[in-house]
Amino acid sequence: MKQKETLSTTPLKEQHIDLSNLLLEEMGDEHKASSVETPLRADAFDISDEEKIAAIAPHFKAIMEILGMDLKDDSLRGTPLRVAKMYVKELFQGLNPANMPSMTLFENKFQYNEMLVEKNINFYTNCEHHFVPFFGKAHVAYISSGKVIGLSKLNRLVEYFSKRPQVQERLTMQIGKALQTVLQTQDIAVMMDAKHLCVSSRGVKDDSSNTITTYFGGKFQEENTKNEFLKYIDIND
Numbered sequence: 001m002k003q004k005e006t007l008s009t010t011p012l013k014e015q016h017i018d019l020s021n022l023l024l025e026e027m028g029d030e031h032k033a034s035s036v037e038t039p040l041r042a043d044a045f046d047i048s049d050e051e052k053i054a055a056i057a058p059h060f061k062a063i064m065e066i067l068g069m070d071l072k073d074d075s076l077r078g079t080p081l082r083v084a085k086m087y088v089k090e091l092f093q094g095l096n097p098a099n100m101p102s103m104t105l106f107e108n109k110f111q112y113n114e115m116l117v118e119k120n121i122n123f124y125t126n127c128e129h130h131f132v133p134f135f136g137k138a139h140v141a142y143i144s145s146g147k148v149i150g151l152s153k154l155n156r157l158v159e160y161f162s163k164r165p166q167v168q169e170r171l172t173m174q175i176g177k178a179l180q181t182v183l184q185t186q187d188i189a190v191m192m193d194a195k196h197l198c199v200s201s202r203g204v205k206d207d208s209s210n211t212i213t214t215y216f217g218g219k220f221q222e223e224n225t226k227n228e229f230l231k232y233i234d235i236n237d
């Protein structure tokens with residue numbers, strides 16, 4: 001909250017103090033996201049994946065060397081290229097909308113108009129503030145508006161948005177909003193329950209805490225429907 005108050009009540013330009021770096025650092029440590037959209041540059045995909053890998057590798061090599069590591073060692077020699085490939089082709093491939101899974105809808109032939117819950121979807125993603133993993137379970141639900149979707153597509157959509165540098169609040173909202181668009185209904189619920197390595201392995205070193213985020217749209221904002229969903233996922237399972 002502190003940072004929000006500063007932003008809204010203190011006109012930075014009039015103060016002639018450049019607080020932007022300070023605010024950004026504070027924002028990162030508190031794990032706040034600035035918008036629902038992942039901040040992307042306009043030229044994000046002007047170069048190919050292969051060009052990105054070739055460009056990232058020397059930068060990662062430089063970081064290792066600055067840390068003092070000897071890249072002549074056989075164990076380390078391949079690391080810069082390995083990391084570059086992993087970033088572009090695996091961990092962050094969801095940055096590129098071209099990698100969004102296809103979402104085929106089917107007619108709801110059974111006229112099933114109750115809640116559908118897909119729970120315990122494992123996800124792995126990386127914190128955009130520290131570039132270390134956070135991971136856990138996603139639980140998603142919808143009430144069909146007449147269309148249904150293959151169950152595995154729910155997992156794929158969670159995976160797609162996870163393959164970006166992320167903030168858990170944004171990840172949860174991106175999945176929720178995408179499901180609303182795909183399924184053509186507002187009646188969507190998403191809950192994510194995650195452990196953050198940037199909290200457990202560094203900083204305050206708290207390895208017992210979990211972070212829970214939710215997105216409730218349409219009927220899921222009503223107490224009865226929300227409670228039904230929460231009962232099904234019973235996250236203490």
Ligand SMILES: [Zn+2]
Binds near residue numbers: 131
């Ligand atoms: Zn972090």
